[in-house]
Amino acid sequence: MNSLAKPRGWEKFFWPLLAAGLLLALWHYSVLWTATKVFPSPLSVEKGLAELLRKHVLWSDIGDSLRRVALGFGMAAIVGIPLGLMLGWYPALNQVLNPVLQILRPISPIAWIPVAIIFFGIGDRAAVFLIFLGSFFPIVVACVSGVSNVPAIFRRAGRNFGLSPTQILARVIFPAALPQILIGLRIALGVAWLVVVAAEMIAVDSGLGYLVIDSRNSGKRYDLVVAAMLMIGLIGLALDFGFRRLETIRSVRWGFRHES
Amino acid sequence: MTAIEQEKRSRSLSLSTRLRPIAFIVALLVLWQIAVSRHPDQLLPGPLGVIRALAELLRHGLLPKYVVASLFRVTWGFALAAVLAVPLGLTIGWYRRCEMAFNPLVQIFRPISPLAWIPIAILWFGVGDPSAIFLIFVGCFFPLLLTAMSAVHNIPAVYINVGRNFGLSTAQFVYRVLYPAVVPQLIIGSRITLGIAWLVVVAAEMIAVNSGLGFLIIDARNAGNRYDLVIAGMVIIGTIGLLLDLGMRSLERVKLFRWSYSGD
Amino acid sequence: MEHVSMVFDRDGKSVPVLDDINLDVSEEEFICLVGPSGCGKSTLLNLMGGFLSPTSGSITIDGEAVHGPDPRRILVFQERGVFPWLTVAGNIGFGLSKLSRAEREERITHYVQLVRLQGFEQTYPSDLSGGMKQRLQVARALAVNPDILYLDEPFGALDSVTRLIMRGELLRIWQAERRTIIFVTHDIDEAVQLADRVVVLSSRPAKIENILTIDIPHPRNISSRRYLELRDDLLSKIGLAYTV
Numbered sequence: 001m002n003s004l005a006k007p008r009g010w011e012k013f014f015w016p017l018l019a020a021g022l023l024l025a026l027w028h029y030s031v032l033w034t035a036t037k038v039f040p041s042p043l044s045v046e047k048g049l050a051e052l053l054r055k056h057v058l059w060s061d062i063g064d065s066l067r068r069v070a071l072g073f074g075m076a077a078i079v080g081i082p083l084g085l086m087l088g089w090y091p092a093l094n095q096v097l098n099p100v101l102q103i104l105r106p107i108s109p110i111a112w113i114p115v116a117i118i119f120f121g122i123g124d125r126a127a128v129f130l131i132f133l134g135s136f137f138p139i140v141v142a143c144v145s146g147v148s149n150v151p152a153i154f155r156r157a158g159r160n161f162g163l164s165p166t167q168i169l170a171r172v173i174f175p176a177a178l179p180q181i182l183i184g185l186r187i188a189l190g191v192a193w194l195v196v197v198a199a200e201m202i203a204v205d206s207g208l209g210y211l212v213i214d215s216r217n218s219g220k221r222y223d224l225v226v227a228a229m230l231m232i233g234l235i236g237l238a239l240d241f242g243f244r245r246l247e248t249i250r251s252v253r254w255g256f257r258h259e260s
Numbered sequence: 261m262t263a264i265e266q267e268k269r270s271r272s273l274s275l276s277t278r279l280r281p282i283a284f285i286v287a288l289l290v291l292w293q294i295a296v297s298r299h300p301d302q303l304l305p306g307p308l309g310v311i312r313a314l315a316e317l318l319r320h321g322l323l324p325k326y327v328v329a330s331l332f333r334v335t336w337g338f339a340l341a342a343v344l345a346v347p348l349g350l351t352i353g354w355y356r357r358c359e360m361a362f363n364p365l366v367q368i369f370r371p372i373s374p375l376a377w378i379p380i381a382i383l384w385f386g387v388g389d390p391s392a393i394f395l396i397f398v399g400c401f402f403p404l405l406l407t408a409m410s411a412v413h414n415i416p417a418v419y420i421n422v423g424r425n426f427g428l429s430t431a432q433f434v435y436r437v438l439y440p441a442v443v444p445q446l447i448i449g450s451r452i453t454l455g456i457a458w459l460v461v462v463a464a465e466m467i468a469v470n471s472g473l474g475f476l477i478i479d480a481r482n483a484g485n486r487y488d489l490v491i492a493g494m495v496i497i498g499t500i501g502l503l504l505d506l507g508m509r510s511l512e513r514v515k516l517f518r519w520s521y522s523g524d
Numbered sequence: 525m526e527h528v529s530m531v532f533d534r535d536g537k538s539v540p541v542l543d544d545i546n547l548d549v550s551e552e553e554f555i556c557l558v559g560p561s562g563c564g565k566s567t568l569l570n571l572m573g574g575f576l577s578p579t580s581g582s583i584t585i586d587g588e589a590v591h592g593p594d595p596r597r598i599l600v601f602q603e604r605g606v607f608p609w610l611t612v613a614g615n616i617g618f619g620l621s622k623l624s625r626a627e628r629e630e631r632i633t634h635y636v637q638l639v640r641l642q643g644f645e646q647t648y649p650s651d652l653s654g655g656m657k658q659r660l661q662v663a664r665a666l667a668v669n670p671d672i673l674y675l676d677e678p679f680g681a682l683d684s685v686t687r688l689i690m691r692g693e694l695l696r697i698w699q700a701e702r703r704t705i706i707f708v709t710h711d712i713d714e715a716v717q718l719a720d721r722v723v724v725l726s727s728r729p730a731k732i733e734n735i736l737t738i739d740i741p742h743p744r745n746i747s748s749r750r751y752l753e754l755r756d757d758l759l760s761k762i763g764l765a766y767t768v
Contacts, residue, residue, distance in 0.1 A: 015361035023365060038383060092277075099281045100288065106455070106501025107494050110463040111474070114481040114490045118303050190371065194456075197373035198463045202478075209376065216379035225379045229372050236371020418601050421575060426619040426668060427595040436618070440609040 040223035045230065048223035057211070062231065065196050065207040068124060069239075072131025073192045077185065080136050084143020088177070089169060094144060101140060109134035109195045113202050127199040127207070134195035135188035142184020146177030179247070186243045193236045208232050305488035310495060313488035322476070327496065330465065330472040333389060334457045337396025341453075345401045346446065349408025350438070359409065366405060374399030374460045378467050392464040392472070399460040400453045407449025411442035444512070451508035458501045473497050541567050543729040544581075552702040556715035558762070559725030559733075565708045568730070569674050572706065573599040585672070595619055597672040598665035602680050605661050606649045612636065613645040615660055619668035635663040638697055655686040659693065666697070672704045679714070691717055695742060712762070716755045717744055724761050734761045 024042050031041040040048065052058040087094040109130050116126040150173055158172040200209025208228055215224035289307045296306035305313065317323040352358045377398050378391075385391040415438070423437035465474025473493050480489035541564040549555055557565050570576045572583055574593045583590040585597070593599075598619075606615050613632050620628045636642055639659040649657055658678050665673055679687045691714060698705060709715055715722045716738060724734040736758055740750055 011357065012360060015357055016364045019361035019365055039380075095277065096281045096284045100285060102502060103498055105498075106458065106505060107498035108459040108462040108474075108501070110459065110466065111477055111494045111497050113466070114477060114487070115304075115494075117481075118487070193371060194373040194375070194459070198375040201375060201378070202466065209373070212376050212379060216382075222379070222383065229376045229380075230368075232376050233368045233370075233372040236373075237367055240367075240371060416604060418605050419607065421593070421599070421601070422605055422607070422618075424575070424593040425573065425595065425597075425599055427593070432621065436621075437607075440607070443609075 038220060038222055040226055044223040045226045048221070048227040049230070052211075052224065052227060058231065061206060061208050061211045061228075062235065064124075064204075065200065065209070066235070068127045068199075068207065069131055069189075069192050069196050072128040072196075073135045073189055075128070076132045076135040076139055076188065076192075080139035080188075081143055081181065084140040084181075085147055085169065085174065085177075087140070088144040088147025089173065091148075098144075101137065105137040105141070109191075110198050110202075113199070116199075117203060122203055122205075124204065126203045127196065130199045130203070131192045131195050135192040138188040138191060139181075139184050142187070143177065143181055146180035146184070147173055149180065150176040182243075182247055186240065186247075189239055189243060190236070193232075193239060197232060208235075303485055303487045305491055309488040310491045313486075313492040314495070317476075317489065317492060323496070326471060326473050326476050327500065330461050330474070331500070333392045333464070333472065334396055334454075334461050337393045337461075338400050338454060338457050340393070341397045341400035341404055342450065345404035346408045349405040350412055350442065352405075353409035353412030354438075363409075366402060366409075370402040370406065374456075375463050375467075378464070381464075382468060387468055387470070389469065391468045392461065395464040395468065396457050396460050399456050403453045403456060404449060407446060407453070408442070411445035411449070412438070414445065415441045447508065447511050451505065451512075454504055454508055455501070458497075458504060462497060473500075541729055542571075542578075543731050545730070545732055547723065547732065549704060549706065552704055554698060554705045554718060554720045555707065556719035556722045557706065557708045557725060558710060558712065558715045558722060558758075559730060560727045560762075561710055563725050563727050564730040565710075565725060566676055568725075569599065569676050569706065569708050572672075573597055573674050575599070595668045596670050597674065598668060598670045599674045599676060600658075600661050600665050600678050602677050606657050606664070608649050611646050611648055612641055612652070612660055615649070615664050616667050618664055631667050635667045638666070638700065639663040639693070653686075654682050655690055658682065658690060662694070662697065666701060666703070670703065672706065675705065675707045677708055677710065680710075687711075687714070694718065699742070712755060712758055713746075716751065716758060717746060722758060724758070736761065 028041050028043070031039055049058075087097060112130055112133055113126075116129045120126040120129055154172050154176050155168060158168040163171060196207065197209035197212070200207035201213045204210060205214075208231060211228040212225050212232075215221040215228065293306040293308060296302060296304060296309075314323070352362050374395050377395055381391040381394045381398075385394055419437055419441055423433050428436060461472065462474035462477070465472035466478040469475060473496055477490050477493040477497075480486040480493065545568065547555075557568065559565050567576065571578050572590065574590045574597070577591075590597075607618065610618065613636070616632045616635050617628050620631055623631070632645070636645055639662060641656060641659060641663070644652065644656070649660065652660065661678070662673075662675075679690050682690060695718065707715075707718060719738055722736045722738060723732060724736065725731065726733045736754065738754055740748070740754070744751060
């Protein structure tokens with residue numbers, strides 16, 4: 001629409017590769033020009049990545065991070081979705097609980113770290129708790145607004161067809177709110193991925209976040225730092241991409257604008 | 261629901277329904293106090309302890325100092341990111357080939373937790389304010405860039421055609437069609453991004469600097485397990501986060517921008 | 525002003541949309557384009573407005589070829605064409621930035637009155653009804669004093685009573701400020717009530733099937749014999765049955 005002509009097939013690969021190539025070249029040469037001893041060039045990052053893979057550190061760290069995210073995010077979804085639906089469904093309940101949620105929500109999950117350590121000590125459970133906190137609030141908020149945005153005519157139609165309140169919730173409200181709930185889950189997963197790295201830097205001694213901070217602290221191995229960052233980016237991208245696939249499922253696709 | 265209906269509803273609410281949430285909060289606080297007083301050997305303070313801690317922070321003048329330090333970092337990091345990311349995102353979003361080129365790169369950088377940049381921030385900027393500002397900048401830059409890109413995409417073609425039809429110059433077009441059309445989405449994006457900035461500043465202050473609310477929390481814990489100060493710090497963080505969010509929301513209600521929120 | 529032949533196909537996939545359209549429009553004429561939905565009426569309008577360029581053939585207005593959009597020819601869109609971030613006055617003044625402030629105010633007042641939106645100058649479009657929004661779009665178009673007005677099913681989204689009123693309003697406005705109007709519609713009655721000439725397009729690829737001159741002077745009596753004759757004539761030319 002905006003550009004003059006429709007891009008051709010080859011351009012789909014050409015332009016991204018060109019941009020990535022230029023960025024790598026810029027990085028490589030600025031490391032050479034500034035003659036820095038500490039900051040790694042793309043080549044040494046690649047070597048660092050290979051080293052991590054050889055020592056099998058990388059896989060176990062990735063596994064640890066993913067496990068914590070899965071547990072924390074999963075628990076947040078299991079608790080948060082029903083709670084959010086209930087709050088959206090019963091405005092009176094929402095009125096009572098909402099202020100508490102609004103006060104707790106803006107407290108950065110990172111700020112809970114000391115409290116998490118008292119409750120759970122240093123270890124997996126503290127990290128899982130932090131991820132739970134980080135993803136719980138976005139999920140609840142998305143469910144509440146998803147339910148309250150369901151047009152009243154849908155509810156009336158449901159009642160008209162003689163559905164019981166539970167049936168309306170399951171067969172009308174939930175599907176109608178699903179697109180918004182999915183958006184909330186995706187945001188929550190992004191937050192979870194952000195929090196896990198922070199939590200691993202402070203509260204535990206394994207995982208990708210620990211890899212970043214440990215590579216720096218023990219011997220200024222900045223090639224490993226950047227390699228770990230790259231992995232964090234790639235895995236985060238993969239998680240987001242996986243979640244976007246959910247949005248293309250037929251029964252929720254109506255809720256997303258797909259044409260640009 | 262329109263604003264008028266909402267207003268009517270809230271006015272018609274009886275006093276007792278309005279008091280209910282407050283009663284609920286008070287009940288929670290009382291339960292907390294009772295639970296704490298039953299276990300006196302616990303490290304966690306009760307609500308009264310937290311209030312005493314807040315008073316102590318105020319008396320030592322630490323509270324305003326730390327709040328200002330945190331807000332200073334957030335403001336700079338966010339402002340720098342907005343100044344760079346918004347024009348860049350609008351440009352990239354407008355030119356399709358440009359977007360094809362940069363989108364994959366942005367997508368890889370975005371999910372890198374800003375905190376993972378901490379070692380690099382310290383390497384480049386040392387321990388101190390610039391380091392924290394850089395982290396907040398990184399945390400805000402990519403969300404804002406993506407918001408700006410998608411805002412350009414979502415401009416209805418009709419508006420662009422009208423702009424072309426009336427023979428506007430490029431500058432006029434940007435100022436009179438493009439900019440007003442993207443502002444509502446940019447405001448929503450900024451609100452979310454400001455939330456991220458507030459999250460990042462706390463984490464950054466725990467690791468990379470020696471002042472601010474994040475530092476208050478980690479320092480209170482490390483130096484003598486002063487958990488009353490920890491919770492007081494959390495309360496302040498929550499309150500300021502809430503105020504920031506409310507401030508951005510009130511921007512959404514400015515008449516000039518409100519057009520896209522009145523769902524049609 | 526004359527419109528010359530144009531053949532058109534799309535996106536390299538070579539879907540012929542318009543096939544050798546020849547049409548002459550004279551100044552201050554009211555033309556209605558009718559045809560089955562999806563036949564390319566809107567494409568034709570976009571070509572004439574300069575938003576698209578024809579694959580072959582050419583469009584000339586006053587001896588000058590059309591290259592790109594131009595404020596001398598304003599397109600009024602189906603709906604959502606008004607800017608939601610501007611007030612009624614702001615929308616009408618949208619194309620008038622080159623004028624002095626006083627002149628702009630004067631024009632805005634004039635066109636607010638012409639489309640009967642007095643009292644709504646500072647209202648935002650979200651608080652206007654569908655008919656008011658379309659009147660506003662027409663006012664914004666007229667305010668820049670264009671030679672030609674293209675209307676792309678402007679009343680398509682309105683209910684039938686409002687449409688009837690809007691037709692009357694459009695005719696009134698047209699008689700007050702004579703412009704060339706090219707009006708796309710799929711509504712036969714609308715065409716017969718409004719147009720000097722009705723151009724009937726065939727289904728895709730669209731060709732001009734017929735051009736029907738409506739020789740009833742305004743205001744038209746929509747139950748007169750001549751009106752019904754012309755209406756039946758048009759229906760049969762499109763190939764529709766007389767009874768439902």
